[in-house]
Amino acid sequence: xxxxxxxDAEKVKMLRKLALFWDGQWFLxxxxxxxxxxxxxxxxxxxxxxxxxxxxxxxxxxxxxxADDLADALRMIATHTDLLLGPGVRADYHLDQxxxxxxxxxxxxxEGAKRANLERxxxxxxxxxxxxxxxxxxLLPEAQIDVRYPQRQGMGDSVCEFVVVQEP
Numbered sequence: 001x002x003x004x005x006x007x008d009a010e011k012v013k014m015l016r017k018l019a020l021f022w023d024g025q026w027f028l029x030x031x032x033x034x035x036x037x038x039x040x041x042x043x044x045x046x047x048x049x050x051x052x053x054x055x056x057x058x059x060x061x062x063x064x065x066x067a068d069d070l071a072d073a074l075r076m077i078a079t080h081t082d083l084l085l086g087p088g089v090r091a092d093y094h095l096d097q098x099x100x101x102x103x104x105x106x107x108x109x110x111e112g113a114k115r116a117n118l119e120r121x122x123x124x125x126x127x128x129x130x131x132x133x134x135x136x137x138x139l140l141p142e143a144q145i146d147v148r149y150p151q152r153q154g155m156g157d158s159v160c161e162f163v164v165v166q167e168p
Contacts (some may be wrong), residue, residue: 016086024112031118040123047127051134054080059139067139070166071095074102077135098168104160110153122154132162140166 006014030039058076059065067073074093081089088108094101109124129149136145144167151161 012086016084016088019084020088020108020112023109024116027123028116036118036120036123040120040126043123044127044130048130048134051131052138054084055135055138066141070098070100070140070143070145070164073136073139074100074164076139098166100162100164102160102162102164104153104162107153107160110160113154122152125149125152125154125160128152128160132164136164143167 027039027043030042033039034042055076058080059067062076067076074095078091078093081091085108088106088111089104090106091102091104094103107124109127110121113121113124129147132147133145136143136147146165146167148163148165149161150163151157151159153160
């Protein structure tokens with residue numbers, strides 16, 4: 001059977017949307033089955049586990065066993081984020097030796113959480129707080145990385161801000 005011809009760009013666009021829709025439906029069905037608080041906890045656990053898989057897959061794709069340093073790890077995270085979300089995320093990365101600051105101006109996960117119209121809209125933020133640790137744990141397993149979250153859209157801030165510090 002002949003397949004419908006789809007360009008690589010159209011395939012990527014479809015897969016990005018389907019990934020977000022799958023994630024959203026999984027979360028909403030978890031809320032229906034277990035309640036909002038349990039679903040938020042479960043989502044953070046699952047997303048954290050998947051975050052390790054994402055970065056191991058990224059490492060394998062570029063032929064590395066781990067990131068060279070914090071800058072390399074952030075480059076991989078930015079590459080992965082662009083691959084998975086494309087225009088669904090807008091982030092600026094600022095790096096100064098062993099410290100980084102990431103400002104997220106658009107977050108598709110938070111936008112989806114708002115559209116769900118649940119009594120809490122911070123579920124994406126709760127998940128994000130465990131995700132960064134998973135990513136850095138997979139990319140820089142020997143490093144001591146501290147991630148702080150001074151601003152989060154799900155908590156009413158206009159942007160998400162992540163401050164990443166690599167301890168000596």
